[in-house]
Amino acid sequence: MSGFAYIVRDGKVAQPILKEALGQDASLSWIHLNTNDERAQLWLGGEARLAQPVIDALTAMETRPRCDLFGPAALVNLRGMSSEALGDSDPLASIRMYAHGGCVFSVSRKQLNAIQPVRKQVEDGKILDPGDLIAAIAQAITEELDPMVAELGDSLDDCEEHISQHRAFDLRRLVNETRVKAIGLRRFLYPQRAALEKLAGLPVEWLADDDRLHLAAAADRAARMAEELESIRERAALTHETLTDLRAELIDQRSLVIAVAAMVFLPLTFITGLYGMNVEGLWFAREPWAFDAIAILCLGIAFLITAYFVGRHWFER
DSSP states (O other): OOOEEEEETTTTEOOOOOOTTTTTSSSSSEEEEESSSHHHHHHHHTTTTOOHHHHHHHOOOOOOOEEEETTEEEEEEEEBBBBSSOSSSSSSSEEEEEEEEEEEEESSSOOOOTOOOOOOOHTTTOOSHHHHHHHHHHHHHHHHHHHHHHHHHHHHHHHTTTGGGHHHHHHHHHHHHHHHHHHHHHHHHHHHHHHHHHTTOOOOOOOHHHHHHHHHHHHHHHHHHHHHHHHHHHHHHHHHHHHHHHHHHHHHHHHHHHHHHHHOOOOOOOOHHHHHOTTTOOOTTTTTTTTHHHHHHHHHHHHHHHHHHHHTTTGOO
């Protein structure tokens, strides 16, 4: 079955098989499962003997960050970055944790990046109880998300700095991509902040004062990122409107050039079409100098029309 377990007792760390991690008298028993394995879902209700509402919350297909109190236990859902491919509308992977006493059950459907550094902390003896573990996971998630949010802001700064008519089409695509990513992240960071704040204030014995401080710091960091994403979303909307205006102006300028070209060639087409008719009665049709005269006349008309538009500064608008 897919998963791992750690037992922390008297500062010593052991990594038993999942079944042996149950019912241990230890300061921390951490059992992590991947619910893509159907046996893991059966194991939670069978050998782990968790209540059905807890199992449903741990194995739900769609989740959002939240924190609920179950007597002396707590159910916490958080979202973090994953090394696996995720959709644009759901860019963060979930981790669901159920903590009671000295035991923590954690479940994820996708590979969460924050799990590996937290496992390293457990193996190094830096995590001794459930409060330490959940606080470490929350901090690892927010620390990894922070550079990603900053990168979105920097990307939008570059777009705003290089706004021009010639790059309007490319920049619109980049701004749209940034806006979509910001909206997807903001969708989870606001409830994540609320979940962390609620967790920091839960009346449970396994949360020490330093754990509450770390959770509050992670909540504050999530709030700052959510506010930054809201700012990015608004700035992206304004930048998109500016680029749309520039694009419309560019199209108008091109349309103006086409219109001027049409106005230049319209009288020329009439004259050449008139003298291209194979009928009797055309003026100077049999004169040897007639072709040169008509060509000079067409060039003069084209020059006068073009000079008129240039003199009125139409091409500079």
